[in-house]
Amino acid sequence: MSEWILEFAGTSYSYPCGSRSAIHDLNLKVPAGKRCGLIGQNGCGKTTFFLLANGLYQPQQGIISWRGEPFRYDRKSLMQLRQQIGLVFQNPEHQLVASTVEEDISYGLYNLGLRESEIAQQVQQAIEQFDLSELAREPIHNLSLGQKKRVSIADIMVLKPKLLLLDEPTAYLDPRHTRQLIGLLQQIHSTGTTILLASHDLDFIYRWADWVFVMDRGKLILEGTPETVFAQRDVLEQLQLGVPLAIELMEQIRAMFPADDRSKNPAFEQWQQQILQARRLL
Numbered sequence: 091m092s093e094w095i096l097e098f099a100g101t102s103y104s105y106p107c108g109s110r111s112a113i114h115d116l117n118l119k120v121p122a123g124k125r126c127g128l129i130g131q132n133g134c135g136k137t138t139f140f141l142l143a144n145g146l147y148q149p150q151q152g153i154i155s156w157r158g159e160p161f162r163y164d165r166k167s168l169m170q171l172r173q174q175i176g177l178v179f180q181n182p183e184h185q186l187v188a189s190t191v192e193e194d195i196s197y198g199l200y201n202l203g204l205r206e207s208e209i210a211q212q213v214q215q216a217i218e219q220f221d222l223s224e225l226a227r228e229p230i231h232n233l234s235l236g237q238k239k240r241v242s243i244a245d246i247m248v249l250k251p252k253l254l255l256l257d258e259p260t261a262y263l264d265p266r267h268t269r270q271l272i273g274l275l276q277q278i279h280s281t282g283t284t285i286l287l288a289s290h291d292l293d294f295i296y297r298w299a300d301w302v303f304v305m306d307r308g309k310l311i312l313e314g315t316p317e318t319v320f321a322q323r324d325v326l327e328q329l330q331l332g333v334p335l336a337i338e339l340m341e342q343i344r345a346m347f348p349a350d351d352r353s354k355n356p357a358f359e360q361w362q363q364q365i366l367q368a369r370r371l372l
């Protein structure tokens with residue numbers, strides 16, 4: 091298997107009535123098997139990146155490749171591509187198509203041509219996984235935005251994509267369902283699925299991701315492990331993104347202990363452990 095599952099090379103995309111390109115000469119490789127976080131200010135191009143990444147938009151310049159093969163934009167190739175690359179939209183209203191929750195979750199499975207019994211079994215499994223049992227027969231238009239969000243995530247996950255793209259998945263979710271989603275992402279990742287998720291929640295990205303991309307004005311500015319990316323405070327502050335709370339706290343603790351005292355002082359070690367613990371809880 092290639093080291094990179096998805097690759098953008100010199101990719102640019104402008105909206106027909108946009109004054110500048112939303113994605114500008116973007117070079118970005120998504121590492122296979124990782125949990126990747128994508129961060130950047132409002133309007134930096136995250137959503138446009140996702141729409142390009144699952145072939146809904148075609149770049150005017152550059153190439154996007156899936157497992158080393160450049161995207162093809164004919165109908166059949168796009169259908170195949172979208173079975174491999176699942177995109178959960180930021181706004182669930184843009185994704186849900188059927189009248190009831192059950193029907194919506196089964197929609198993609200029918201398109202794959204599966205047998206009725208298999209579809210019924212997979213839909214039931216997704217309904218349980220996403221805590222949707224009480225809503226299964228409910229008309230979609232009766233659901234709250236947070237409930238619609240859960241259905242839209244279930245719609246994609248039921249298709250078992252190799253790469254799962256999620257645009258702000260925790261938007262509209264309450265803390266309980268956010269925790270549940272994080273648990274599910276963990277399960278999905280453990281089955282070998284690569285995940286790329288955009289979020290404005292730096293604490294969540296710091297805790298969850300093992301690779302982080304930072305975008306600004308349609309370009310990749312930084313990438314690396316959360317530790318290396320969030321150590322670049324100057325760059326992140328220039329982009330007005332700030333740093334996760336755990337990093338902020340760690341810096342304050344470091345300022346309290348002189349450098350030559352840290353290795354000898356048990357209090358410093360204790361503080362560090364407390365912050366690591368807090369990072370897991372954030």
Ligand SMILES: Nc1ncnc2c1ncn2[C@@H]1O[C@H](COP(=O)(O)OP(=O)(O)OP(=O)(O)O)[C@@H](O)[C@H]1O
Nearest residue numbers: 105107108112130131132133134135136137138139
């Ligand atoms: N349909 C559109 N027509 C014209 N310009 C657009 C359109 N959609 C987005 N843009 C512009 O493209 C740029 C990138 O927008 P995009 O939605 O990809 O950013 P984003 O990082 O997802 O933002 P957010 O964090 O607010 O969701 C912005 O300047 C935006 O104004």
